[in-house]
Amino acid sequence: MRLTRQSSYAVRTLMYCAINVPELSRVSDIAKAYGISELFLFKLIKPLVENNLIETVRGRHGGIRLGRPAAEITLLDVIKLTEENFSLAECFDGGETSCPLVGGCELSAALHEALDAFFAVLASYTIADLTDKRRAMRSRLGIEMLGLELN
Numbered sequence: 001m002r003l004t005r006q007s008s009y010a011v012r013t014l015m016y017c018a019i020n021v022p023e024l025s026r027v028s029d030i031a032k033a034y035g036i037s038e039l040f041l042f043k044l045i046k047p048l049v050e051n052n053l054i055e056t057v058r059g060r061h062g063g064i065r066l067g068r069p070a071a072e073i074t075l076l077d078v079i080k081l082t083e084e085n086f087s088l089a090e091c092f093d094g095g096e097t098s099c100p101l102v103g104g105c106e107l108s109a110a111l112h113e114a115l116d117a118f119f120a121v122l123a124s125y126t127i128a129d130l131t132d133k134r135r136a137m138r139s140r141l142g143i144e145m146l147g148l149e150l151n
Helices: 005-019 027-034 038-050 075-082 107-123 134-141
Strands: 054-057 063-066
Touching (some): 005 027, 005 063, 005 075, 038 054, 075 107
Antiparallel strands (some): 054 063
C-alpha cells in the first residue's frame, strides 16, 4: 500500500503549521519549503479547511493555521480524509472479482486485520508527535525563528 502525494503533503502542511505556531503560515512559503506548486497546495488545503483541520485567515497579512491543537489531530484523521480507497485487493469489501475463492477465502479477513492494525497505528500518532523537535524542523523548512524560544 502506498499513500498518495495528497496524503503526504496534507500531513506535511499540518506539520508546517504546527512548527510555525503561533505565526500564520503562508501557502507560498509552504509550497516553497516542500517544492510543490501553490495550486496543488490550494487544492489540498480545501478539504482540510472543510474538516476543521486548518483554518484560513483572510487579508493582507492572512494565512493558514491549525484548526485545532496539533495534539488533537491524528494521522488517521488526515489519511482517512485524503485517501480515496483502502481496498487492499480486488475482492476487498465486495469489489468486483472473478476469483472463485471469494466468500470462502481467508485473505479478506487477513487484509482487514492488517488494515485495522494500520489504522490503529495512525490513530496513535498526532501532528504534535511528529513535530516535537520544532527547532530543527523550522531550520530545515526555512522558517525564521523571529526571536521565539522553542523546544
